[in-house]
Amino acid sequence: MGETEKIETHRIRCLSKLKMFLLAITCAFVSKTLSGSYMNSMLTQIERQFNIPTSLVGFINGSFEIGNLFLIIFVSYFGTKFHRPIMIGVGCAVMGLGCFLQSLPHFLMDRYEYESTVLGNLSSNSFLCVENGTQIFKPTEDPSECVKEVKSLMWVYVLVGNMIRGIGETPIMPLGISYIEDFAKPENSPLYIGFVETGAIIGPLFGLLLASFCANVYVDTGSVSTDDLTITPNDTRWVGAWWFGILICAGVNVLTAIPFFFLPKTLAKEDAKDNTDIIQNDKEEKQKVKVKKENDGITKDFLPFMKSLFCNPIYMIFILISVIQFNAFVNMMFFMPKYLEQQYGKSTSDAIFLIGIYNLPPICIGYIFGGLIMKKFKITVKQAAHVAFWLSFVDFLLYFSCFFMICDNSSVAGITMSYEGIQQDLHVGNSILADCNMDCNCPTKIWDPVCGSNGLSYMSACLAGCETVIGTGLNMMFQNCACIQTLGNSSAVLGLCGKGHDCSMMLQYFLILSSISSFIYSLSAIPGYMVLLRCVKPEEKSLGVGLHAFSTRVFAGIPAPIYFGALMDSTCLHWATFKCGESGACRIYDSTNFRYLYLGLPAALRGLSVIPAIWILIILRKRHLPGENAASGTVPVEAKVTGKENEYQEMDQISKVLNNDVLKTKL
Template sequence: MLLQDQECVKEIKSLMWIYVVVGNIIRGIGETPIMPLGISYIEDFAKSENSPLYIGILETGMIIGPLIGLLLGSFCANIYVDTGSVNTGDLTITPTDTRWVGAWWVGFLICAGVNILTSIPFFFLPKTLPKEGLEDNVDMTKSDTEGKHQEKAKEEKRGLTKDFLPFMKSLSCNPVYMLFILVSVLQFNAFINSFTFMPKYLEQQYGKSTAEIVFLIGLYNLPPICVGYIIGGLIMKKFKITVKKAAYIAFCLSLIEYLLSFFNFMWTCDNFPVAGLTTSYEGIQQPLYVENNVLDDCNTRCNCLTKTWDPVCGDDGLAYISACLAGCEKSIGTGINMVFQNCSCIRSSGNSSAVLGLCKKGPDCTVNLQYYLIMSLIGCFIYSLSAIPGYMVLLRCIKSEEKSLGIGLHAFCTRIFAGIPAPIYFGALIDRTCLHWGTLKCGEPGACRIYDIHNFRRIYLGLPAALRGSSYLPAVFVVLLVRKRQLPGETDCPEIELAESNLTEKKIKCIDVHRSPEIEKDGTLKTKL
């Protein structure tokens, strides 16, 4: 017993989390040149009308990765975590069981190899690129262009270190930028919560396996986001939408998607019918969170453990926490095909038998899941249409020399104030809806096995709705400020751009004329006279 206690203490005080922290630090360092600095790079070297499309393509690439990852995760979730070291034929749980753990480590190995291969082309990229649209200028050679860009890069590098505090002060005094950060933090809190706990919510709400839910999320949610990013960038490029119009478009589309999301409160299912937790042993729904109610007259003589979770589904349509609590006396078969018979708590016209696992939810629940996924598909598409116009407001509301710092600070704020705290407080609220906790071999509480799905739904859908709703107040001020202010680099008038283009052409012609020998000779003659 002493040796077992020592092993439990060692397991609880494991330092494996350090590897996770170090891995995330390295991942953050590696992705910084692409996001957010890559967006600043595109904005600096692409034409203003082309950069939304390029950024949309970049964002699409960032979605294709999670899409492939979810499909890979769905495949790995169907493989038992200890495959190869245990005989899977002896397992008494299936992928639909909450105790099932998929082979998560397979995905890490595959993704690590793919990341190494995809990093190779980055070593062949040039140090600098010419500004798009200037590569055909007759007065600017390639060497001059590279020299100017290198000089500009050095000046920006020196300015970033020298003028860090002035830049920070300028950004903090920019009301559009600061309000945009506030909107982003509130929106990211809502989306991170929804996406992080979506598999658990759909699994508990609609009674599907983790592998199936992950596959459906990847199929219904991510492709419309990719299409929306591309279409949003194309619209910005085709119609040359200004920042002021982009702010209106982003606000209206986001608000429409927000209002549509309230339909998700309609597609609901009841709790799993578990005797002693959600229903009585007579099959009547009972008040939840009733302590020590899992025992009944039919199983008190069995001396069953009440903290174990090994559910069985009786032929009366009720699930029981364990075969012992169902009053079963014998079993036949092995593995997942095991059948329990002569169960005194099961009141049915048959032989009072039970099989492993929770009882499946009805066909109405499957239909509601389809409605939920369709609404999610429509919502993802509409919101992704607004993403590129909204991001262009961020890029164009700050000065060019502050762009890299501004984008980096925006990413920093969203991750510090949304990416880190959101899963923590959201997970704590969801844990309060737990009806039955698992127990570790040391006696410590483990993972939650079943939730009160009605309270789970209120938190999962209600809290993100409240966060997103509060974000529209500062968003209104952003739209109003963009409407009244002249943003850096925003001409808001095609005639001005045309006039600048004509002026540039006149300068080039003027230079060509002065380079003409006849004009030079005539000029010399006039000077002599």
């Protein structure tokens, strides 16, 4: 009786430790996806804070993948030989360090100063149109002031911090999943991994909500009176408190690291039935020898496996398709907040919130339904290839509807419209000045927009020809504006004019279509990855999945935001200007060309991926895949059991890949 109680107590103790690890690794997944989704959502704010072009912001975004690649091979092949919980804990702590480093520039720099003709000149009214007045907004020629004005290379802290965050994230997924698989019952492993994957879904939800909140809070809140501000969150000069959310992410990552340092290197298997410690220790030693032999075999067979994969046409074509489509989707999701801002006039805070509400739930639902369909209907690999292709193709055709959900450019006199309210060619040249403001001696480069009572926006109150002002802060109203041609008193208020009700309706249609598109494409994700896993030999699967992830990161995750950002920069109509005359972040884009690039380039890339996808379908018709039965008929019981186990393992691998590649890319 005593021995039985001892065994039961031992099992409870081991189960408790495993469940403690399960809870800890789930929290780690929440924290890493929280900081990842938050950082991706805040890059627009960082662009404005440091006054850098979008292409450079794309490079900062890609630095996470660069950091991830530094350790991915080391962790994949040698991680199991070390104390995995401690390595995961160190990874979480390193992620926290990276987040802290990213927030550091806020405390090292001076307060954020946005372009304004009003601030500091309210008492003298020198920002208004005064005939034959003196221009007070001339660029300085003092070198010392220029050094202070240019924010030097403070953005490097964000880049390095993001790279360190990528390094810290590397061991969490592979070592966490392998730890669960080693010490959990085979039938419990999928359930436990499902709990962990739930964390990968909860994290982005909290991350997007946190980003939406922080984007609505002014960057220097607490040290600057918000009553004195002349901009709102809808203004392209607005910078939210990006640093605050990153500090929260840093704290969460450090806290999640603590439990891992108190967890053991190994545990007894959940279904262990040995009654003595000697037999258990003997099993553990045998397991270690087995793992060592497996690792030695992997190292020895590395080059033959690589050769086999490179000579596998289906696998190589699948990688080609993934790289092309990841280029399309990375660009779409990374620049989606900016697109909603420029096309539909939404603030960054609203754009992030809408993306989280409309896109994240359909992705999760599509992912779950895709797995259920595969399991319920027992879809074969060739059928899965057709399901993935046709779902993706339907989504591709549906995608073209986005080209009809458009809004016109913001009406800004001298940039997109003439002062008479007639649309003008955006590439004619500089026509900022007109007869109505020629004698006002206004600055022509400072972006401080006002909305006239005629529905036309102007770059500043001075360029609108306004002579008087009443009120303070956001309540200021400019009157007697010579350039505003309207009946009665011509006046203007701060900010760009809104885009109207029709544009709001177009935004709703776009978001609904985006939700449907996200669901359909996510539905095709699991069948697509089933093709990836089944087209290679069982012993090559681990290396095949790793090489696939490596390829998509190197050829899509890193370069795509950089070249796409450079293309976005080419559509800029007006850049922010430093006191020394240097350009900063873009204030307004040509929304028509921006739309053509944002929607057109991904459409071209996805259309290009259809060709190799059809090629795969043709090859699959005549090819016998590894693990397939040569002919239909009776299958031995052992083969059925083995096939079932392999199916569970493959579905687990699909889940891991999707949560760490497709879902992360979508978010």
